[in-house]
Amino acid sequence: MAVKLSRSQLPLLLQKLRPLFPDNIKICGELKCKLENRSQKLCGFDFLVDTWPNFSTVISRPDNTNNRLKFIDNHHSVLTQDREKLREILENSDVIKWTSPIVQFADVREDLYDVISEAADSHGFHAKLSFTYLAMFVDSEMASMPVPEGLVMRPLSEDHAEIVMNNVDYSGEGSVEYCKELIKHYQSLAMFDENNNLVAYTLETNHGVSGMARVMPNYRHKHIGLVLLSQFDKLLVEEGRRMGGWVNVENNSMRRLMRKLGCTEYPQKHIWIDCFKK
Numbered sequence: 001m002a003v004k005l006s007r008s009q010l011p012l013l014l015q016k017l018r019p020l021f022p023d024n025i026k027i028c029g030e031l032k033c034k035l036e037n038r039s040q041k042l043c044g045f046d047f048l049v050d051t052w053p054n055f056s057t058v059i060s061r062p063d064n065t066n067n068r069l070k071f072i073d074n075h076h077s078v079l080t081q082d083r084e085k086l087r088e089i090l091e092n093s094d095v096i097k098w099t100s101p102i103v104q105f106a107d108v109r110e111d112l113y114d115v116i117s118e119a120a121d122s123h124g125f126h127a128k129l130s131f132t133y134l135a136m137f138v139d140s141e142m143a144s145m146p147v148p149e150g151l152v153m154r155p156l157s158e159d160h161a162e163i164v165m166n167n168v169d170y171s172g173e174g175s176v177e178y179c180k181e182l183i184k185h186y187q188s189l190a191m192f193d194e195n196n197n198l199v200a201y202t203l204e205t206n207h208g209v210s211g212m213a214r215v216m217p218n219y220r221h222k223h224i225g226l227v228l229l230s231q232f233d234k235l236l237v238e239e240g241r242r243m244g245g246w247v248n249v250e251n252n253s254m255r256r257l258m259r260k261l262g263c264t265e266y267p268q269k270h271i272w273i274d275c276f277k278k
């Protein structure tokens, strides 16, 4: 049995989830997207708990509206302090949209893989672990570094969405439209050379993180990444947020860059699971 929360209950859910960082990142990002009325195309998720107002397990799943972007249409996330409760909910109830040909669980704790894959199996799905990430966030004062001479900084425009999504390891159907919506409704920051060529960029997402950071190959190892992300943090601090997000465990360049920025690397790994209909 799971309880679907009404919109008026969501601010309290957000408040109660705060201490559960970094496990709460994706669900809190989706909650904020909804509560801040960011974008109708990004915030179409229901939030369910095992019991209310005290709960051990929270699930976000696509709601019944049809205006959600294709790229996030099968996104679920789970957060639990009771694995057996989660197992019971996933196996015995209809909280997950097992009617779709693919069901994705994004940014969940690695130690929940067996619970999710067993639930997927019992509903006729095969679970595939796609990515493993670590949460890395700036959590202390950071001096923003000056922009090198000859480069200018400004936000991305929607025209850049294709370049951005061509360079991430999780792009797919509808990813460019998704990125355009992020650029329209969230913060982004990019650097351009004197001929207006893109040199580096990063942006915020509806999952409560900044990400997709990239420095063009001919500009790497010149501390452009450090400058960009320190400037992005400054921008976010003005709005009460901090720079940080998920870094692939194998991405040593990015992990070192984030450490250099003074980010804390949280030890618990998180994963992305794609479940395919057998």
Ligand SMILES: CC(C)(COP(=O)(O)OP(=O)(O)OC[C@H]1O[C@@H](n2cnc3c(N)ncnc32)[C@H](O)[C@@H]1OP(=O)(O)O)[C@@H](O)C(=O)NCCC(=O)NCCS
Binding pocket: 211, 212, 213, 214, 215, 216, 219, 220, 221, 222, 223, 224, 225, 226, 227, 246, 247, 248, 251, 252, 253, 254, 256, 257, 258, 260
């Ligand atoms: C990761 C990336 C953004 C780094 O950008 P960059 O401008 O080259 O990084 P910087 O020059 O600012 O380097 C900052 C620090 O990061 C570390 N670093 C950066 N690239 C590194 C590499 N290839 N190997 C080891 N360390 C590296 C170094 O410690 C460096 O500091 P130092 O030169 O004083 O030792 C860039 O390599 C990139 O775009 N990679 C592909 C996209 C990507 O993986 N994005 C991350 C998505 S989450």
